[in-house]
Amino acid sequence: MSRTSAADSIPPLVTMDRVLDAQAIFRSPATIFPLLPVEIIDNVCQRLAMRDITRVVRANSVLNAVGTRRLYHTIGAEFFPIRLLRCLISLDHSKDLPLLVRTLDINMINNSPTRGFYVLLERVLKKMVNLTTLVIELPKRHSPTWALPMPQPALSKSHIFRLRSFTTSMHCKPPLAHFLDSQPEITELTLRGINSDSSNPLFPFITTLFHSVGALPPDNPLVSSLSPQPSPFALLPTSLPKLSHFNAIHAGPTIIRDIITARPVTHMSIPLFPPHTMETLSALSLASKPLTRLSVMSFDPTAPHFLFSELSARFPELEALHIVVLMAEVTAPMLLGWGEYLVGFKRLRYITFMAALCGDDHVDGEETVKEEIDEKKIAKVWHASCPTLKTIILPQGKVWFEGTNTDEDESNGEGDWKCLNWDEE
Structure with missing residues (x-):
C-alpha cells in the first residue's frame, strides 16, 4: 500500500497555495488550516468576550494569530x-x-x-x-x-x-x-x-x-x-x-x-x-x-x-x-x-x-402630586x-413618535402621535 502524500491529506476546499501561504506566515509547519478565510474568523472573534478570546488564542497557530490581534485591539x-x-x-x-x-x-x-x-x-x-x-x-x-x-x-x-x-x-x-x-x-x-x-x-x-x-x-x-x-x-x-x-x-x-x-x-x-x-x-x-x-x-x-x-x-x-x-x-x-x-x-x-417641570399641584390623599402635562x-x-x-x-421622559396615516387623528392635520411606553412592555 502506497504512502499517502501530504497533498492527498489536505482537507477539501483547502488548496496547496493556501497551505504554503499559511506556512510562510507562521514560519513553521502547521497541522491545522482553516476552511474559512481569515477575515471571517476575525469577524467572529470581534464578537467574542475577552475571556473567550483568551481560549481561542490557545487553540492552534491560526487562531492564535487572529485571536491575539483581537485581544490587543x-x-x-x-x-x-x-x-x-x-x-x-x-x-x-x-x-x-x-x-x-x-x-x-x-x-x-x-x-x-x-x-x-x-x-x-x-x-x-x-x-x-x-x-x-x-x-x-x-x-x-x-x-x-x-x-x-x-x-x-x-x-x-x-x-x-x-x-x-x-x-x-x-x-x-x-x-x-x-x-x-x-x-x-x-x-x-x-x-x-x-x-x-x-x-x-x-x-x-x-x-x-x-x-x-x-x-x-x-x-x-x-x-x-x-x-x-x-x-x-x-x-x-x-x-x-x-x-x-x-x-x-x-x-x-x-x-x-x-x-x-x-x-x-x-x-x-x-x-x-x-x-x-x-x-x-x-x-x-x-x-x-x-x-x-x-x-x-x-x-x-x-x-x-x-x-x-x-x-x-x-x-x-x-x-x-x-x-x-x-x-x-x-x-x-x-x-x-x-x-x-x-x-x-x-x-x-x-x-x-x-x-x-413646574406644574399645578393637587392633593391626593396625604400626598401632594404634581399634575402631569399633556405631552x-x-x-x-x-x-x-x-x-x-x-x-x-x-420632560416626562416619554418617547413620542409619528404613527401611521390611517387613524382619525390624521384628518385634523396634526398627525397621529403615539407614546412608546416602556412600562407596558
Whole structure:
C-alpha cells in the first residue's frame, strides 16, 4: 500500500497555495488550516468576550494569530486600574504587541496616578504607532500633556500614531493645542478638561466646589504661582482639517471658537454658562459646514426664554436637537408656546427637551402630586410647526413618535402621535 502524500491529506476546499501561504506566515509547519478565510474568523472573534478570546488564542497557530490581534485591539475599556497597569507594563516589555493596539482607553478619574504611571504611559504611547482611538480621563488636577507623543524634527511623522478619535480631560492649554496640531486625521474630538482660570465660565463653580472641602482649586490665579492670564489655547489654521464631531464638556466660548472656526464640524455637544450663553451660540456659527446635530447642556436660568428662537434662527439645517436645562423650570404653556419657533427648522427630525417641570399641584390623599402635562398635545403642536419631526422626547421622559396615516387623528392635520411606553412592555 502506497504512502499517502501530504497533498492527498489536505482537507477539501483547502488548496496547496493556501497551505504554503499559511506556512510562510507562521514560519513553521502547521497541522491545522482553516476552511474559512481569515477575515471571517476575525469577524467572529470581534464578537467574542475577552475571556473567550483568551481560549481561542490557545487553540492552534491560526487562531492564535487572529485571536491575539483581537485581544490587543482594544486596551483599557472596563479594565480595573491594577489590570490596566499590568497590561501597560506587558506592552512596554514587548516590541510587537503595541503595534496591534488600535484603541486605548485610560480611565483614572477616581484614582491618583503617580508620575511613574505617566512615564510608563508615555513610553507605551510612543510604541503604539497604529493607534487610532485614544481616551485619557484623569483627575481634575492632572494634566500630563508631556506624556503625549509629539513628532520630533529629526523623525518622520510615521513614528507616532495618527488618531481619528481623541477624548481627554487634560487642560485646554498650549501643550494640548500643540499636540492637536500634530494630529491631522482626527474627526472626533472630546475635551472634558476644566480651564480653572478666572476667565473660564466654570470658575465660580470650581471655587465653590473646592472650598467646600477645604481645598484650593487647581491653577487658581489668586494663590498659584502661575500667571493670572494663562497663554491662549490656540490651534494653527491648518490643524484638524477633518474634524466633524466636537464635544465641549466644560469649555467656554473662547475654546469652542478656537476649535471649530473654519473646520467642517457638523456634530456638536456644548455647555451654556451665564453670562456667555449668546457668545457661545455665536461661536457655533463659525464652522465651515452647516450644523446638523446639536446637544446643549444649559446652566443658564434664562436660557429657556430665548433658546428655541435663537437656535432656529441660527441653525435651520439641524436634523437632531437635544436640550437639557438644569437651572430652570418649565411649564406646559411655555412648551406649547415654543412650538412657533420650530418653524425655522427645515430638516429637524429628532428633538429632545429635558427640564424640571413646574406644574399645578393637587392633593391626593396625604400626598401632594404634581399634575402631569399633556405631552401628546405638545407633540402635535410642535409637529404642526415643524412637519419633518419624527421623534419627540419631552420632560416626562416619554418617547413620542409619528404613527401611521390611517387613524382619525390624521384628518385634523396634526398627525397621529403615539407614546412608546416602556412600562407596558
